[in-house]
Amino acid sequence: MKVELNQFSEKHIPALCELLNNENISKWLLQIPFPYTFQDAEFWINKCKENPEVKKDFAFAIETEGSLIGGIGLHIKSEHSAEVGYWLGEKHWGKGYMSEALKEITNYAINELTLVRITAHVFEGNIRSEKLLIKNGYEYEGFLKKSHKKGEIYFNTKLYAKVI
Numbered sequence: 001m002k003v004e005l006n007q008f009s010e011k012h013i014p015a016l017c018e019l020l021n022n023e024n025i026s027k028w029l030l031q032i033p034f035p036y037t038f039q040d041a042e043f044w045i046n047k048c049k050e051n052p053e054v055k056k057d058f059a060f061a062i063e064t065e066g067s068l069i070g071g072i073g074l075h076i077k078s079e080h081s082a083e084v085g086y087w088l089g090e091k092h093w094g095k096g097y098m099s100e101a102l103k104e105i106t107n108y109a110i111n112e113l114t115l116v117r118i119t120a121h122v123f124e125g126n127i128r129s130e131k132l133l134i135k136n137g138y139e140y141e142g143f144l145k146k147s148h149k150k151g152e153i154y155f156n157t158k159l160y161a162k163v164i
Contacts, residue, residue, distance in 0.1 A: 003100045005060035005072065005108075008048045012061055015068035016041040019089035028126045029087055030148055058108075062088065062101045072101045074109055074118070081117035082109055093128070102136050106162060116164045121148065124156040133160040 017038055020026065026034035033040060048059045059073035070088035077083055084105060088098045109115045120138060122129045134140075138160040146154035 002064065003069075003097050003104070004063045005101060005104055006063055008045055008059055008061045008071070010045055012068050013038065013041040013045060016044065019068065019070070020087070022090055024090055025087055028123050028129065029085075030150055032087070058105075060101075060105065062086075062097065064092075064097060069097060070101065072098075072105050074105060074113075076113075076115075077119075080115055081119065082113070082115050083119045083121065084109075085120070098132055099135060102132060106136065110164055117161060119159060119161045121157040121159055123148070124158060130158065130160070136162070138162045 017036060017040075020032055020036040020041070021034070022036075023034050026032045026036065056076045057073060058076075059071065061068050062070040062072055068089075069092045070086065072084070072086040074082040074084055084102070086098060086102065106118060109118050118138075119141075120129075120133055121144070122133070124143075130140075139162070141159045141161050144157045144159060147157045148155045
């Protein structure tokens with residue numbers, strides 16, 4: 001199994017629509033609506049192209065054998081820290097792809113961006129995501145009540161971090 005992290009582009013729009021139009025994925029993601037439309041995908045692709053000179057967000061398409069299977073990114077919080085976020089198409093769950101992608105982006109954050117702290121907020125109940133983070137050296141730091149809001153619903157999250 002080999003994943004590649006590449007820039008998102010217009011060629012990914014059909015696959016984004018297919019993969020993200022899935023309530024089993026969108027329920028765990030703050031900014032992914034359900035249903036997920038062509039316009040949502042187009043908006044995301046355009047957002048990925050914004051402000052190339054001020055890089056506070058790094059979004060990568062996770063691809064294997066030339067096909068989009070998910071996404072992963074970093075949001076820079078300070079000169080030394082960032083938050084990681086990710087998703088994977090449901091048919092690709094349990095195959096080790098996300099673990100490989102998380103290792104790659106963590107190494108990128110440490111070695112290229114010289115960050116020393118990478119965090120992840122996991123919606124309460126997303127056990128798969130918690131296991132992924134622990135497997136990749138992230139440690140549980142705390143429980144945050146009503147820390148995120150999607151639509152009109154507040155979510156509790158668990159905070160994980162990898163500190164170098």
